[in-house]
Amino acid sequence: AQKITQTQPGMFVQEKEAVTLDCTYDTSDQSYGLFWYKQPSSGEMIFLIYQGSYDEQNATEGRYSLNFQKARKSANLVISASQLGDSAMYFCAMRGANTGNQFYFGTGTSLTVIP
Amino acid sequence: NAGVTQTPKFQVLKTGQSMTLQCAQDMNHNSMYWYRQDPGMGLRLIYYSASEGTTDKGEVPNGYNVSRLNKREFSLRLESAAPSQTSVYFCSARTKDYYSNQPQHFGDGTRLSIL
Numbered sequence: 001a002q003k004i005t006q007t008q009p010g011m012f013v014q015e016k017e018a019v020t021l022d023c024t025y026d027t028s029d030q031s032y033g034l035f036w037y038k039q040p041s042s043g044e045m046i047f048l049i050y051q052g053s054y055d056e057q058n059a060t061e062g063r064y065s066l067n068f069q070k071a072r073k074s075a076n077l078v079i080s081a082s083q084l085g086d087s088a089m090y091f092c093a094m095r096g097a098n099t100g101n102q103f104y105f106g107t108g109t110s111l112t113v114i115p
Numbered sequence: 116n117a118g119v120t121q122t123p124k125f126q127v128l129k130t131g132q133s134m135t136l137q138c139a140q141d142m143n144h145n146s147m148y149w150y151r152q153d154p155g156m157g158l159r160l161i162y163y164s165a166s167e168g169t170t171d172k173g174e175v176p177n178g179y180n181v182s183r184l185n186k187r188e189f190s191l192r193l194e195s196a197a198p199s200q201t202s203v204y205f206c207s208a209r210t211k212d213y214y215s216n217q218p219q220h221f222g223d224g225t226r227l228s229i230l
Contacts, residue, residue: 009155035218045205045221052216091157101146101165101209102173103219105158 002027002096006106013082014114020067021077021109023092029053032096034075036064039089039108048090051075079111087113117141121206121222128196128229136191136225138206146209147189148173148219149181151202158205164189196229203227 003026013019025034036048051059051066059066067076079086092106122137140147145166150158150173160173164183178200180192193200203226207219 004157006157033216037218043203043224045207045219047218047220050216050218093158101148101163102160103148104160105150107155107157 002104004106008109010110029096035093119222140208144208148207150205
């Protein structure tokens with residue numbers, strides 16, 4: 001069974017500081033993909049970053065990076081130089097090789113950036 | 116540049132009424148999905164369609180039916196609405212390449228309240 005766990009319901013970070021949002025996953029698949037989405041208060045789901053299970057390097061996209069630790073089955077999102085606009089819900093999701101087109105989402109982390 | 120369009124954006128129903136949520140995508144993607152989002156539970160997959168003419172159950176299919184009318188459109192039907200189906204519903208679309216890094220592209224959601 002595939003499962004995504006996000007253990008931080010809410011996080012606070014000072015503006016301009018870095019923050020790490022945790023995500024652990026459970027899968028028996030050898031090939032899988034991990035995705036992070038941002039959901040601002042307006043409600044839309046915005047794709048941020050992707051990490052493949054066979055990728056040797058941690059993914060980076062601008063101020064977003066993934067701390068991928070395959071042995072620990074964790075894929076933590078790091079946001080550097082936080083901005084007020086980063087305040088949102090953040091969801092980790094996984095696609096497994098044996099689940100085809102199905103995605104599994106975590107319960108999300110609410111991030112608040114403090115000025 | 117619409118991407119994924121959901122209609123309606125808001126709807127209030129009475130228990131027992133029926134309703135169809137519409138979703139259309141203009142990205143020529145093969146796979147489409149319906150999720151529901153409830154507080155503290157992340158996104159849960161209701162149904163998905165890997166390609167035109169096929170549909171499969173997700174995690175929470177009970178009380179719902181779907182139709183993949185053509186490649187562009189994927190509708191979700193509540194035959195007899197129940198208060199437990201009060202939720203925010205998201206439709207998404209994705210390329211068919213199962214193992215790629217392509218994310219799902221989401222619509223803006225439909226807020227459904229059942230009294």
